[in-house]
Amino acid sequence: TQLLEQSPQFLSIQEGENLTVYCNSSSVFSSLQWYRQEPGEGPVLLVTVVTGGEVKKLKRLTFQFGDARKDSSLHITAAQPGDTGLYLCAGAPQGSGYALNFGKGTSLLVTP
């Protein structure tokens, strides 16, 4: 059972476009994390969101945690080829301990 559903699964855009990636669940999470993974490497942590309704910005990336702490989104403004990679959301459902559940990821390709 996939606790975290990510959409879209694939995204191919041109440099300069904006995009949003969604991460949804029916479970409540204490926190959600976003990672980016490049081929042959481990995921790299981008951000952790903790409070319902929280918005965090990391340069051109904006992360939002839903009010009910069941969903999150990642918005990239003016995408660049360096943003290419697999974006993963992850979290541990409230009360479940430290076992992170991962979404299947959104594979983003940004072409010049």
Add this chain to the structure above:
Amino acid sequence: KAGVTQTPRYLIKTRGQQVTLSCSPISGHRSVSWYQQTPGQGLQFLFEYFSETQRNKGNFPGRFSGRQFSNSRSEMNVSTLELGDSALYLCASSLGGQWGYTFGSGTRLTVV
């Protein structure tokens, strides 16, 4: 500071054999988790250790086991390898899991 180190990076084994993978966490991190990543299933949680104690275990058969040493280094073992065990095995360490993990580059295991 040094990141999470996983050895070996690549491994080819034959069905029926066993394998041991090693992970050295970031200095000071006492939580170590292991994940299996495959194209079809994405990242799936194997187990998590904290101060030598297994705190959580994922839904994998008993052929998958792990341990953590007093210096926080961790190993995972897979016995009686099957073709379906071919995957990227990732280790991640953290001060406290809810706040995000630092992943190693992984061990690419191929079972033939």
